[in-house]
Amino acid sequence: MTRPAYPNLAWSGGEPGAVRVLGINPWITDFAAFNLWSRPVGLLACLSMVRDAGASIALMDCLDPTWEGVRWPRPGRYGTGHYPKQELEPPKALAFTGRRYSRYGLDRDMVREALAQLDPAPDAVMVSSVMTYWYPGAINALDLARELWPDAVRILGGPYATLCADHAQRHARPDLLVRGSLETPENWAQLWAALGRIAPPLPERAGLNLALDLYNDPGYAPVLGSRGCPFSCDYCASRALYPGFTQSGPGPILALMEAEQARGVRDFAFYDDALLVAPDRWLWPVLDAVSDRWPQVRLHTPNAMHVRRLTPDACGRLKRGGLTTVRLGLETTDFDLRHDVKLTRREWEDGARNLVDAGFDLADIGVYILFGLPGQDLARVEEAVRHVRGFGFRPHLAHYTPIPGSPMFEAARQASPYPIAEEPLFQNNSIWPCVPGGFDWDQAARWKALLQGLPAPGHGTAAD
Numbered sequence: 001m002t003r004p005a006y007p008n009l010a011w012s013g014g015e016p017g018a019v020r021v022l023g024i025n026p027w028i029t030d031f032a033a034f035n036l037w038s039r040p041v042g043l044l045a046c047l048s049m050v051r052d053a054g055a056s057i058a059l060m061d062c063l064d065p066t067w068e069g070v071r072w073p074r075p076g077r078y079g080t081g082h083y084p085k086q087e088l089e090p091p092k093a094l095a096f097t098g099r100r101y102s103r104y105g106l107d108r109d110m111v112r113e114a115l116a117q118l119d120p121a122p123d124a125v126m127v128s129s130v131m132t133y134w135y136p137g138a139i140n141a142l143d144l145a146r147e148l149w150p151d152a153v154r155i156l157g158g159p160y161a162t163l164c165a166d167h168a169q170r171h172a173r174p175d176l177l178v179r180g181s182l183e184t185p186e187n188w189a190q191l192w193a194a195l196g197r198i199a200p201p202l203p204e205r206a207g208l209n210l211a212l213d214l215y216n217d218p219g220y221a222p223v224l225g226s227r228g229c230p231f232s233c234d235y236c237a238s239r240a241l242y243p244g245f246t247q248s249g250p251g252p253i254l255a256l257m258e259a260e261q262a263r264g265v266r267d268f269a270f271y272d273d274a275l276l277v278a279p280d281r282w283l284w285p286v287l288d289a290v291s292d293r294w295p296q297v298r299l300h301t302p303n304a305m306h307v308r309r310l311t312p313d314a315c316g317r318l319k320r321g322g323l324t325t326v327r328l329g330l331e332t333t334d335f336d337l338r339h340d341v342k343l344t345r346r347e348w349e350d351g352a353r354n355l356v357d358a359g360f361d362l363a364d365i366g367v368y369i370l371f372g373l374p375g376q377d378l379a380r381v382e383e384a385v386r387h388v389r390g391f392g393f394r395p396h397l398a399h400y401t402p403i404p405g406s407p408m409f410e411a412a413r414q415a416s417p418y419p420i421a422e423e424p425l426f427q428n429n430s431i432w433p434c435v436p437g438g439f440d441w442d443q444a445a446r447w448k449a450l451l452q453g454l455p456a457p458g459h460g461t462a463a464d
């Protein structure tokens with residue numbers, strides 16, 4: 001048997017005659033990008049759903065670092081790393097920045113060649129877009145699909161399609177635009193109508209099962225034990241993307257982890273919005289089983305965990321379960337001025353101490369501090385950075401992204417000099433869209449020095 005030229009791209013599931021659905025996770029187009037255990041989890045949930053409903057599926061993940069024969073620059077820790085990139089002319093809207101703009105991920109010609117060899121051709125192509133301002137990659141993928149298979153139904157979904165639906169409809173011009181979760185009864189019916197088939201019943205665990213087996217040789221894997229979040233922070237779009245809060249039981253999560261770790265995966269990253277809410281439901285049983293069965297597994301929380309839930313018991317369980325990369329959220333140390341989940345100074349200090357007491361390595365604990373909120377006093381950010389360093393943790397600035405559908409978006413629209421509501425490219429946090437004066441190299445260098453505890457270059461403070 002001859003070996004296919006692109007073994008990563010092959011049809012999976014479905015009886016003969018089944019509808020064939022290809023998922024494409026497009027390239028990132030941005031000023032910078034780093035792979036923090038990235039997987040297109042929404043698209044993988046959709047593909048799993050349609051396969052469970054009888055379709056045949058395949059995946060082209062333009063950000064997959066495990067494609068055969070592709071060399072990825074400078075690997076980072078625990079499976080993270082830089083993407084290969086190709087510099088591009090920035091879109092006209094962003095040309096004023098004078099900064100380098102690139103397409104990150106697999107080489108476009110290679111992607112085109114691999115897709116052209118996909119045999120048989122897909123009946124439908126599902127394209128996702130994780131960040132609203134990465135939409136040029138999604139449009140590129142839809143255009144490629146149109147060029148290769150003019151008769152295939154082109155479907156766009158994910159956060160860009162959901163939060164910027166009018167823009168997406170006008171610019172991406174998909175055959176079907178899906179807002180929100182594919183597993184809602186309306187969206188599910190619309191999908192099968194677009195495919196020209198009678199809608200099969202929605203499979204069990206739709207929206208929680210992930211088609212991770214589509215990766216041939218995975219270096220890491222995402223874990224998704226819940227959807228949505230019971231809180232409603234002003235800067236976050238979680239509610240607009242998924243209005244409820246649904247949790248899995250532990251069994252299916254463990255089954256997925258077992259399958260992945262049997263394929264050699266050691267690093268697992270949690271994708272949950274509210275990981276530590278009602279942890280008895282799935283997280284604690286999963287952690288207990290992981291520590292018993294797979295002591296070599298490393299867990300990571302690239303999304304910030306809620307500090308007030310870091311009791312001594314929680315920290316002990318997380319540590320025994322193999323949590324390695326710890327990220328916490330601390331919007332500000334002005335505890336009366338918060339826009340997120342309530343947290344008192346006492347709760348923050350207790351949570352921080354409990355982590356250290358549980359034996360976490362200080363170097364593995366990073367704290368996200370929000371930077372660039374509309375009207376934010378940057379001196380407060382500087383205070384928070386110093387406070388976090390005082391604990392011995394690593395401060396990280398989480399640059400504020402104004403997101404349509406989040407409660408704070410209107411305030412952001414008013415504060416920003418850019419038309420952020422009309423053009424999603426201006427929602428890119430790299431341009432500091434709500435900071436007076438916008439992105440500035442000198443200020444960026446000062447903040448970098450402050451984060452590292454070095455004297456600021458030049459004079460003055462980072463918040464001058």
Ligand code: B12
Pocket residue numbers: 033034036037038039040041042043045046126127128129130131132133155156157158159160162178180181182183207224228235236237238241242270271272273302303398399400401402403427429
């Ligand atoms: C996990 C996560 C991360 C991870 C990994 C992201 C990745 N894939 O690489 C990490 C921690 C790295 C991350 C980072 C950031 N993130 Co983030 N992240 C998330 C989070 C919590 C979950 C995403 C997820 O997988 N959900 C689970 C899946 C199943 O849900 P879903 O994607 O919505 O998919 C469903 C539907 O959308 C639909 N669907 C999805 N795709 C498709 C495709 C088709 C064709 C169809 C029909 C349907 C469909 O059906 C799916 C199943 O129901 C979301 C919040 C959220 N609740 O979505 C934020 C979110 C996506 N992140 C956000 C932000 C701002 C960031 C950061 C910029 C944060 C910062 N300030 O530094 C960074 C930068 C991103 C980067 N460089 O990678 C914003 C998006 C903002 C925007 N403008 O689009 C979100 C929405 C959070 C928020 N603040 O509101 N993030």
Ligand code: SF4
Pocket residue numbers: 229230231232233236237238273274340341
């Ligand atoms: S920021 Fe976190 S806690 Fe707040 S609403 Fe979003 S997901 Fe929930």
